[in-house]
């Protein structure tokens with residue numbers, strides 16, 4: 233056996249360490265260069281490729297779109313959730329999979345938060361061959377152009393080369409069978425557990441007050457109806473809607489009060505049929521139901537008609553029962569101390585149709601409300617809200633330049649359509665575009 237001198241032993245140890253260091257370095261190189269990279273986590277690959285886009289006038293399509301999010305989040309996916317107007321058609325090529333949930337408004341038209349997208353899309357044909365999509369169209373077969381906008385959007389997508397991953401689904405009045413079928417199919421497609429929205433349950437309310445707003449008016453009687461909940465008062469926001477079930481009849485009304493008022497108030501016009509009989513739903517609410525009667529109601533969020541988050545000036549335009557939605561908004565602004573509200577309200581006759589006079593006149597006296605009442609049966613010249621607005625076009629332009637939002641509530645045929653055309657005619661293209669893009673033009677029309 234040879235004995236190592238201390239110097240030789242030290243040299244051997246150095247050699248050993250050098251060999252070890254060299255070996256580690258080689259291993260590191262192999263790990264970095266030779267081994268293939270591990271696939272990126274699923275979430276980071278697919279996070280930005282998903283799009284959920286909606287176009288919704290009274291909130292149903294938006295609600296369906298928003299309720300899809302939690303299932304995506306559970307899988308660490310962060311899809312973009314946007315109203316169509318927030319997208320440029322070309323930007324769709326940035327996504328590889330999309331869900332479109334769109335309703336139809338007007339006469340087969342896009343809802344307001346899809347209208348400017350559609351205007352741009354009509355002149356654009358981006359290459360969307362790498363986009364797979366599914367489309368759920370909401371509509372109502374009682375309109376002649378059933379799901380008209382959904383169908384146009386689907387045809388346009390197909391024309392761009394986008395591939396429909398599933399057949400188009402069309403839901404008539406939120407038909408639960410179709411909604412469940414669509415959710416099942418997209419669950420299979422995406423591999424996510426997506427639940428069809430179960431609509432909020434109806435709850436019971438008691439009829440506790442009914443005041444006629446237009447005694448002796450030549451128009452049909454209109455009533456302010458007050459209801460108290462059985463149980464706790466639920467929460468809602470100014471601009472929201474109430475679905476009222478009377479037997480087999482379902483009617484949607486704009487809510488005219490705030491939760492802070494302690495009761496739900498609606499403005500209901502008593503419909504009189506051609507044969508003189510009272511309309512089924514309104515007849516019961518306005519005449520036949522006794523105080524204390526039970527009413528089944530479901531509250532529905534209507535985000536497209538809420539107030540903007542700040543206290544910018546607000547223009548409120550409506551006729552007849554359209555005052556309901558506007559009154560909720562005006563009450564909210566009064567509570568928040570917003571200074572500049574301008575209401576243009578149209579009804580029939582000066583003498584008997586000063587609806588909610590006490591309340592509105594108090595606000596004008598305080599200086600927080602500018603009120604233009606227009607009467608269609610006044611003197612020789614009938615005056616509608618669109619006439620008054622046209623006469624005050626300079627003031628309208630000034631308010632819009634100061635950043636005012638515009639809310640319109642009432643019937644689409646006639647008032648809603650005419651206000652729409654008038655705004656387009658008297659505002660500059662820049663003002664009109666800004667109103668739409670900044671969502672400062674909001675409508676609750678029926």
Ligand SMILES: Cc1cc2nc3c(=O)[nH]c(=O)nc-3n(C[C@H](O)[C@H](O)[C@H](O)COP(=O)(O)O)c2cc1C
Pocket residue numbers: 287288289290291292293294334335336337338339340341343370371372373375376377378379380405406644677678
């Ligand atoms: C003023 C108005 C016009 C409408 N026009 C149509 C139409 O032309 N075709 C259709 O299928 N549905 C039409 N609808 C029905 C809506 O598309 C349907 O109620 C839908 O569920 C609303 O969804 P949203 O709340 O997302 O806007 C119309 C509804 C309203 C209030």
